Amino acid sequence: MPPILLSNLTKSYGRNKAVDNLSLTVNEGEIYGFIGPNGAGKSTTIRLLLNFLKADSGEISVLGFSPGKDEVKIKQLTGYVSSDTFMYSDMTPGDLFRFTQSYHQVKAPERIRRLVEILDIDTGKKFEQLSFGNRKKVSIACALLHSPKLIILDEPSNGLDPVIRSNLYELLKEEQRNGAAIFFSSHVLGEVQKFCTRIGLLKDGKLIKESSVENFTKVGYMQVRLETEDPIDFSALAGVAALERQGRNLRFIYSGTPDDLIRMLSGISISSVHIEEPELENVFMHYFE
Amino acid sequence: MLLRRELKRNLKSFLIAALICGAMSMYVIAMSNKMGVDIQQILNLKLPPGLQAAFGMTGLDFNSPMGFFGLMFSYIYLFISIYLAGLFSTIVSKEFSEKTAEYLFSLPIRRMNIILIKLFVAFTYAILTILFITVVSLISFTTLIKQDLNLQPVYLMALAWLLGSLYFGSLGFLLSSFVTRTRTISSASVGLVLVFYLLQVAVSMNKDLSFLKYISPFDWFKGSEIVNSGELSFTYCMIAIGLSAICFSIGIIRFKKMDVLI
Numbered sequence: 001m002p003p004i005l006l007s008n009l010t011k012s013y014g015r016n017k018a019v020d021n022l023s024l025t026v027n028e029g030e031i032y033g034f035i036g037p038n039g040a041g042k043s044t045t046i047r048l049l050l051n052f053l054k055a056d057s058g059e060i061s062v063l064g065f066s067p068g069k070d071e072v073k074i075k076q077l078t079g080y081v082s083s084d085t086f087m088y089s090d091m092t093p094g095d096l097f098r099f100t101q102s103y104h105q106v107k108a109p110e111r112i113r114r115l116v117e118i119l120d121i122d123t124g125k126k127f128e129q130l131s132f133g134n135r136k137k138v139s140i141a142c143a144l145l146h147s148p149k150l151i152i153l154d155e156p157s158n159g160l161d162p163v164i165r166s167n168l169y170e171l172l173k174e175e176q177r178n179g180a181a182i183f184f185s186s187h188v189l190g191e192v193q194k195f196c197t198r199i200g201l202l203k204d205g206k207l208i209k210e211s212s213v214e215n216f217t218k219v220g221y222m223q224v225r226l227e228t229e230d231p232i233d234f235s236a237l238a239g240v241a242a243l244e245r246q247g248r249n250l251r252f253i254y255s256g257t258p259d260d261l262i263r264m265l266s267g268i269s270i271s272s273v274h275i276e277e278p279e280l281e282n283v284f285m286h287y288f289e
Numbered sequence: 290m291l292l293r294r295e296l297k298r299n300l301k302s303f304l305i306a307a308l309i310c311g312a313m314s315m316y317v318i319a320m321s322n323k324m325g326v327d328i329q330q331i332l333n334l335k336l337p338p339g340l341q342a343a344f345g346m347t348g349l350d351f352n353s354p355m356g357f358f359g360l361m362f363s364y365i366y367l368f369i370s371i372y373l374a375g376l377f378s379t380i381v382s383k384e385f386s387e388k389t390a391e392y393l394f395s396l397p398i399r400r401m402n403i404i405l406i407k408l409f410v411a412f413t414y415a416i417l418t419i420l421f422i423t424v425v426s427l428i429s430f431t432t433l434i435k436q437d438l439n440l441q442p443v444y445l446m447a448l449a450w451l452l453g454s455l456y457f458g459s460l461g462f463l464l465s466s467f468v469t470r471t472r473t474i475s476s477a478s479v480g481l482v483l484v485f486y487l488l489q490v491a492v493s494m495n496k497d498l499s500f501l502k503y504i505s506p507f508d509w510f511k512g513s514e515i516v517n518s519g520e521l522s523f524t525y526c527m528i529a530i531g532l533s534a535i536c537f538s539i540g541i542i543r544f545k546k547m548d549v550l551i
Contacts, residue, residue: 052394053549053550071399071400072398072399076397080391082392084391086388086389087389089387098290099294102290103290
């Protein structure tokens with residue numbers, strides 16, 4: 001049974017459909033990147049998985065359990081990092097670790113020590129005295145201290161400095177090697193591209209594209225960078241989109257075959273040209289522009 | 290852990306409420322001989338019956354310490370009701386307004402258990418508050434009043450405080466399952482207690498409004514009736530228990546099904 005299995009899931013807030021007939025699967029040991037603009041339905045989907053919200057229709061299976069019937073079993077085996085990091089403000093990180101541990105019925109002082117070290121957590125202050133980034137670190141440590149089989153992260157890198165962000169990804173990769181599946185929502189597309197094994201793109205509550213990271217950017221588009229003194233208006237050419245010009249340097253997305261592109265460029269005076277697969281961000285922009 | 294946390298979190302408000310009510314009760318009993326006589330003299334000057342009723346003075350013998358304590362019954366009742374309306378209205382909704390609900394509900398514990406633990410804590414403090422006031426009152430009567438007194442009305446008053454103020458607690462809890470913003474809901478709950486208190490005053494002053502008697506819990510239990518009859522109305526006890534049970538049940542069901550949106 002895959003760790004996450006959603007079929008025809010729908011959730012509305014009043015007349016607004018936040019999740020619309022969504023079906024997806026996250027397989028064992030997979031790092032699934034869930035991307036989409038604000039309001040696409042990413043956080044709603046995550047909250048449905050944890051029974052924070054009740055679905056209007058559709059089926060949800062998390063680690064083989066139904067959130068409505070077996071929420072305790074799911075939460076025993078799942079670690080969750082919320083995008084809004086709110087925990088008990090009068091508690092220190094140490095208190096929060098003890099509080100969280102007591103419900104997971106584990107005592108893992110070594111693991112906590114390691115998490116504190118990797119994430120560089122300031123354990124001496126109360127939660128309310130910590131910065132947003134430090135609160136995020138405490139929240140991540142609480143989510144991981146019981147070695148969950150499924151890790152759900154909603155914008156986990158928000159507020160983290162580059163070193164801790166890198167440590168977090170190393171830590172998550174280690175969890176993946178130990179057999180955990182990771183469901184990961186993020187706006188930092190470069191990180192999703194580097195870190196995830198598969199990506200789902202959500203728009204208006206619908207999954208509009210899903211594939212492996214390698215295939216995600218193979219969309220029949222090419223990213224072209226060239227240098228020219230020719231004053232030609234590239235935006236008027238067929239297949240050219242997302243044109244950016246900086247002096248003699250141009251950058252655009254070209255949709256068409258390489259033959260067509262070479263034919264198009266043949267009449268133009270060009271100093272240099274780079275043709276490559278687009279980055280995830282370009283693909284993202286293509287779907288949302 | 291949650292139980293311990295909730296007990297600690299609500300300890301301060303319990304201590305404040307219990308100490309204020311206990312001190313008020315002890316002061317009233319200590320002063321009952323002197324102040325009771327003074328009040329009786331004021332009554333003898335023919336204070337209008339409507340005004341007597343409004344202040345809960347009707348039918349009380351202020352020459353007796355228990356009669357004077359009967360007058361203070363409604364003020365202690367009002368104070369406990371305000372405390373419990375505030376406590377019950379914020380006990381669960383605080384997790385939503387302080388945005389900690391997602392963290393708490395992500396732990397492997399049933400949502401129902403969380404609600405029941407929180408309600409248990411609120412009930413514990415409700416009972417402890419009334420127990421404290423009752424014990425202080427009994428000790429004060431036996432040590433400060435050098436007379437043989439029938440203390441049974443004190444026990445009945447304690448029961449009346451518990452049933453009446455728990456009804457306000459249940460109303461606060463129910464309201465908080467509709468509006469989870471703590472400030473709004475605690476103000477609304479306390480406002481509701483004051484509205485019911487003023488309604489009771491209006492009913493006492495105007496006999497044409499006696500049909501409203503069933504609405505305000507301050508009309509269900511009165512110090513004068515407890516002191517004079519030595520009993521509580523069984524009907525009103527049942528109404529208080531029944532309505533509280535309904536409000537708590539609806540509140541629990543609503544919180545259990547509520548979407549966690551922060």
